[in-house]
Amino acid sequence: MNDLLVADSVSKNFGEFRALNxxxxxxPKGSIFGLLGPNGAGKTTLIRxxxxxxxxxxxxxxxxxEALRPEHIRxxxxxxxxxGLYKSMKVxxxxxxxxxxxxxxxAEAKQRLKYWFxxxxxxxxxxxxxxxxxKGQAQKIQFIVTVLHQPKLLIFDEPFSxxxxxxxxLIKDEILQLRDEGATVIFSxxxxxxxxxxxxxxxxxxxxxxxxxxxxxxxxxxxxxxxxEVGLQTDRVEEVTKIIKDKFExxxxxxxxxxxxxxxxxxxxxxxxxxxxxxxxxxxxxxxxFVEVVPSASDIFIQTVKNN
Amino acid sequence: xxxxxxxxxxxxxxxxxxxxxxIMTFVSPLIMVALFAVVAYLSQLNNDKERTxxxxxxxxxxxxxxxxxxxxxxxILTDTNLKTAKELTKAKEDFGLLYIEKSNDSTMILSNVQFxxxxxxxxxxxxxxxxxxxxxxxxxxxxxxxxDPAKIESSxxxxxxxxxxxxxxxxxxxxxxLKLAFGGVSGYLLFxxxxxxxxxxxxxxxxxxxxxxxxxxxxxVKPIQLMMGxxxxxxxxxxxxxxxxxxxxxxxxxxxxxxxGVSLTDLQTPQQEAMNEMMKNPDIAFEFQxxxxxxxxxxxxxxVIAFLFFFIGGFLLYSSLYAAVGAAVDNETDTQxxxxxxxxxxxxxxxxxxxxxxxDPHGTVSTVFSFIPFTSPVVMxxxxxxxxxxxxxxxxxxxxxxxxxxxxxxxxKIYRVGILMYGKKPSYKELYKWIKY
Numbered sequence: 001m002n003d004l005l006v007a008d009s010v011s012k013n014f015g016e017f018r019a020l021n022x023x024x025x026x027x028p029k030g031s032i033f034g035l036l037g038p039n040g041a042g043k044t045t046l047i048r049x050x051x052x053x054x055x056x057x058x059x060x061x062x063x064x065x066e067a068l069r070p071e072h073i074r075x076x077x078x079x080x081x082x083x084g085l086y087k088s089m090k091v092x093x094x095x096x097x098x099x100x101x102x103x104x105x106x107a108e109a110k111q112r113l114k115y116w117f118x119x120x121x122x123x124x125x126x127x128x129x130x131x132x133x134x135k136g137q138a139q140k141i142q143f144i145v146t147v148l149h150q151p152k153l154l155i156f157d158e159p160f161s162x163x164x165x166x167x168x169x170l171i172k173d174e175i176l177q178l179r180d181e182g183a184t185v186i187f188s189x190x191x192x193x194x195x196x197x198x199x200x201x202x203x204x205x206x207x208x209x210x211x212x213x214x215x216x217x218x219x220x221x222x223x224x225x226x227x228x229e230v231g232l233q234t235d236r237v238e239e240v241t242k243i244i245k246d247k248f249e250x251x252x253x254x255x256x257x258x259x260x261x262x263x264x265x266x267x268x269x270x271x272x273x274x275x276x277x278x279x280x281x282x283x284x285x286x287x288x289x290f291v292e293v294v295p296s297a298s299d300i301f302i303q304t305v306k307n308n
Numbered sequence: 309x310x311x312x313x314x315x316x317x318x319x320x321x322x323x324x325x326x327x328x329x330x331i332m333t334f335v336s337p338l339i340m341v342a343l344f345a346v347v348a349y350l351s352q353l354n355n356d357k358e359r360t361x362x363x364x365x366x367x368x369x370x371x372x373x374x375x376x377x378x379x380x381x382x383x384i385l386t387d388t389n390l391k392t393a394k395e396l397t398k399a400k401e402d403f404g405l406l407y408i409e410k411s412n413d414s415t416m417i418l419s420n421v422q423f424x425x426x427x428x429x430x431x432x433x434x435x436x437x438x439x440x441x442x443x444x445x446x447x448x449x450x451x452x453x454x455x456d457p458a459k460i461e462s463s464x465x466x467x468x469x470x471x472x473x474x475x476x477x478x479x480x481x482x483x484x485x486l487k488l489a490f491g492g493v494s495g496y497l498l499f500x501x502x503x504x505x506x507x508x509x510x511x512x513x514x515x516x517x518x519x520x521x522x523x524x525x526x527x528x529v530k531p532i533q534l535m536m537g538x539x540x541x542x543x544x545x546x547x548x549x550x551x552x553x554x555x556x557x558x559x560x561x562x563x564x565x566x567x568x569g570v571s572l573t574d575l576q577t578p579q580q581e582a583m584n585e586m587m588k589n590p591d592i593a594f595e596f597q598x599x600x601x602x603x604x605x606x607x608x609x610x611x612v613i614a615f616l617f618f619f620i621g622g623f624l625l626y627s628s629l630y631a632a633v634g635a636a637v638d639n640e641t642d643t644q645x646x647x648x649x650x651x652x653x654x655x656x657x658x659x660x661x662x663x664x665x666x667x668d669p670h671g672t673v674s675t676v677f678s679f680i681p682f683t684s685p686v687v688m689x690x691x692x693x694x695x696x697x698x699x700x701x702x703x704x705x706x707x708x709x710x711x712x713x714x715x716x717x718x719x720x721k722i723y724r725v726g727i728l729m730y731g732k733k734p735s736y737k738e739l740y741k742w743i744k745y
Binding site: 001015048050053059070073076078079080082083084085086087088091097100101102142145 | 311315322326379421515516519520521522523525526527528529530726730741744
């Protein structure tokens with residue numbers, strides 16, 4: 001059993017509206033799984049089903065091979081997108097309460113909170129009220145509360161919103177560390193650069209259907225167009241460009257460089273390899289820049305959504 | 309995992325530690341007692357006002373009855389006519405002029421009495437004047453008819469019909485008053501409790517929505533647990549507040565009465581005076597004593613048990629609806645539309661209780677309303693002191709509990725969906741749809 005979480009043909013209707021249509025995902029153990037999709041696609045509904053906040057109409061969800069049960073709540077840590085804390089409660093009391101709701105004993109919760117408060121350098125907040133904290137500070141508390149009970153599965157919905165770059169980085173490092181310590185992470189966001197940075201696997205949900213999923217590298221391979229970005233140095237700019245365009249499909253490219261005269265995106269034919277292209281280019285000009293164009297998560301997202 | 313005790317504890321502690329709650333708890337009795345003291349003081353001021361009433365008695369036989377009292381001085385005018393008497397009274401700035409026209413026939417006297425004044429006199433003044441005249445006139449009439457008024461006085465008797473049920477329980481009119489008071493107080497108490505603490509539950513649900521903590525909480529606990537925890541926690545806080553109010557209120561009242569002691573006895577209301585009058589009469593004093601004894605005739609055990617059951621049942625029933633309303637909306641101003649259907653049956657219950665139960669505690673209307681679940685807690689509490697068969701109480705309570713189970717189910721449905729809905733105020737139609745989600 002290599003998947004920590006499996007959603008099997010999950011469907012959910014709200015009245016006439018079908019929020020999820022036969023969606024299946026598998027989240028491998030120890031991975032960071034990006035759950036992507038435009039606004040209103042059904043991500044939050046799926047996440048709520050995993051958290052047993054909403055019940056699916058059809059399909060089932062397995063955690064570690066077992067059908068979800070109420071006791072599984074203590075194995076899941078969930079940081080919702082719409083999140084907040086009791087405004088008039090003190091930080092410490094509140095964190096203790098939420099930790100106890102997750103099944104920790106008071107003493108244990110206190111000890112772990114102390115550890116985390118020191119780790120994130122917020123030790124002196126214990127007796128502050130939430131309304132005295134900034135949004136980013138409150139987010140730190142929410143993050144701690146999410147991970148405190150050391151769940152096997154962590155679900156973060158837009159975890160970086162409200163953080164400045166320094167704190168966002170701090171949280172990102174914590175997430176990676178938790179993953180290294182064995183936790184599995186489901187990560188939902190619209191910030192594609194964090195997907196790029198963090199996710200091993202992704203699934204894309206669009207209009208209640210899953211339209212794409214798999215390993216990020218596999219998907220990129222699948223979406224790559226065998227295009228290479230090249231920069232050449234030559235005196236015969238027009239002539240070289242013409243020669244290349246005769247043999248390959250090529251488009252003008254823009255990138256920063258020091259002294260390239262010809263900048264092109266060149267698409268390989270199926271029969272050619274990158275070495276063929278490279279030797280063809282070197283025979284015609286001096287090659288300063290030769291990079292395979294890899295589609296970004298953002299490109300894949302936009303392309304997939306447009307095509308559906 | 310059962311988190312209910314944890315949630316109840318948090319709800320209770322946050323409520324009780326809340327500043328405005330603490331202030332309300334300790335300041336309300338102060339305000340009440342202060343209000344009482346101010347009213348007492350003011351009415352005392354009012355009573356202290358001395359007035360002079362001029363009396364022009366052309367018959368000459370009535371003047372003797374107008375004896376000066378502490379607040380009223382009577383000036384008997386003689387050897388003058390009405391016109392000059394009026395002018396004189398006005399010039400002296402007296403309160404008014406009582407004019408009794410001369411009449412040879414003693415029976416005519418009543419229609420020929422007039423009172424002149426700038427301000428219209430209070431009912432109290434007028435009836436005291438009328439009483440004085442009536443007494444002397446009727447005495448005169450009796451005397452003229454050959455009857456000695458003193459004989460009449462001595463022949464007056466006071467009959468009290470002893471009440472006893474077929475099973476041998478002695479009852480009395482005072483019993484009825486006690487029952488009325490007990491029923492009224494408990495019914496009204498429940499009504500107030502529902503309105504005050506139902507609202508508090510609703511606000512607390514809305515607070516969780518607006519602070520967006522709700523999704524974090526319900527990823528750990530079931531919505532219905534959260535809702536029940538809220539209801540129980542808030543009720544406990546409410547009971548705490550109520551008990552403090554009662555204790556503090558009584559202590560303060562005692563203190564204030566002790567300070568104002570003398571003046572308070574001066575300021576007896578007519579009812580109190582009547583009461584004192586009654587106490588002087590040995591028969592009535594005996595009656596009163598028996599009334600006290602008959603306190604024990606009240607079905608105390610039944611009352612206490614029924615009070616607990618119906619109070620708790622009624623409050624739970626309504627508070628689950630309040631919680632549902634809180635979940636359905638985003639802010640307090642949006643609650644109005646949903647409050648009406650909750651408040652209507654509650655107000656109806658109090659009206660039925662006040663008007664029908666007092667009139668006829670076992671009549672059809674009272675009986676029917678003491679079974680309808682939304683009115684039964686209040687109406688039944690008012691009826692029970694008058695003796696309601698146990699099977700009726702049990703049946704009514706069973707209906708109440710079944711309805712409560714239904715409303716909790718209903719409220720939990722709305723709650724579960726509503727707490728995650730932001731932005732728009734739902735219509736009734738949408739609420740109906742939520743139930744099916």
